[in-house]
Amino acid sequence: MSRECSNSSCSKESCEGCQSREQNSFLVDLNEQSSIKHVIGVVSGKGGVGKSMVTASLANAMAAEGYKVGILDADITGPSIARMYGLTRAAAADETGIVPPVSANGIKVMSVNLLLPTEEEPVVWRGPVIANMVKQFWTDVIWGDLDYLFVDMPPGTGDVPLTVFQSLPVEGIVIVSSPQDLVRMIVTKAFNMAGMMGIPVFGIVENYSYIECPDCGKQISVFGESHIDEIAEALHTEVLGKVPIRREYALAADTGTFGAIINNYLVEAVKALQ
Numbered sequence: 001m002s003r004e005c006s007n008s009s010c011s012k013e014s015c016e017g018c019q020s021r022e023q024n025s026f027l028v029d030l031n032e033q034s035s036i037k038h039v040i041g042v043v044s045g046k047g048g049v050g051k052s053m054v055t056a057s058l059a060n061a062m063a064a065e066g067y068k069v070g071i072l073d074a075d076i077t078g079p080s081i082a083r084m085y086g087l088t089r090a091a092a093a094d095e096t097g098i099v100p101p102v103s104a105n106g107i108k109v110m111s112v113n114l115l116l117p118t119e120e121e122p123v124v125w126r127g128p129v130i131a132n133m134v135k136q137f138w139t140d141v142i143w144g145d146l147d148y149l150f151v152d153m154p155p156g157t158g159d160v161p162l163t164v165f166q167s168l169p170v171e172g173i174v175i176v177s178s179p180q181d182l183v184r185m186i187v188t189k190a191f192n193m194a195g196m197m198g199i200p201v202f203g204i205v206e207n208y209s210y211i212e213c214p215d216c217g218k219q220i221s222v223f224g225e226s227h228i229d230e231i232a233e234a235l236h237t238e239v240l241g242k243v244p245i246r247r248e249y250a251l252a253a254d255t256g257t258f259g260a261i262i263n264n265y266l267v268e269a270v271k272a273l274q
Helices: 021-022 051-064 125-139 159-167 183-198 228-235 245-257 265-273
Strands: 035-043 071-075 092-094 096-100 108-112 145-152 172-179 201-208 239-243
Touching: 035 051, 035 159, 051 071, 051 145, 051 172, 051 183, 051 201, 051 239, 051 245, 071 125, 092 239, 125 159, 183 201, 183 228, 201 228, 201 265, 228 239, 239 245, 239 265
Parallel strands: 035 145, 035 172, 071 108, 071 145, 172 201, 201 239
Antiparallel strands: 092 096
């Protein structure tokens, strides 16, 4: 399935007659008050690898470079992005669409938690309903003008990743992983799904790579020795960063101040996206 797409702004008008759109009839219309240049997916083959942290880190880095950035939290049953940025007020909505809240560092965020009565309210929905909600975050949200929209996807290769790949003009993905032994299988599954959908893979980010001793600075491999370089070589892709366990990152996420974090371990990932 071809996903050829130019780097020009994506809008409802510009998508009409687009070769990519004709080849993929599943694409849904972007909200007519929005224009988005690049849609980047952040995926993982399993949960618990810090995918949302990497998504937010990439968004922070691009915002710090002066780009207009948004995050679409497609992890409907396990949303965390709004909490990480300290966003608690409900998203405003009228007959024209939904207006996403903006973080302290200027990132527009849309998450199901911003539509629920409380952030502890569980989302007990079946797959098709969840998939339709993700589509509505594209069609009904007034994103305005964005250079980059990062899509924080749920783990695995199920309904929502499939919906995102088919319904949104995803330009490419970043795969997030960890150093555990089963990572080869997990990363390969995510990589192969992207290939089946015709989505380019920018590269892999390894999270929880190590912890630095606060006294001597020695790198301690808590989850075992990393094999990400050989895995990336076997898949003919790049390692875009190795992020250690950092207490300040976890604390910022827990206290809603992650917008202040600049993750310098993802410099190569930022270059790849630019």
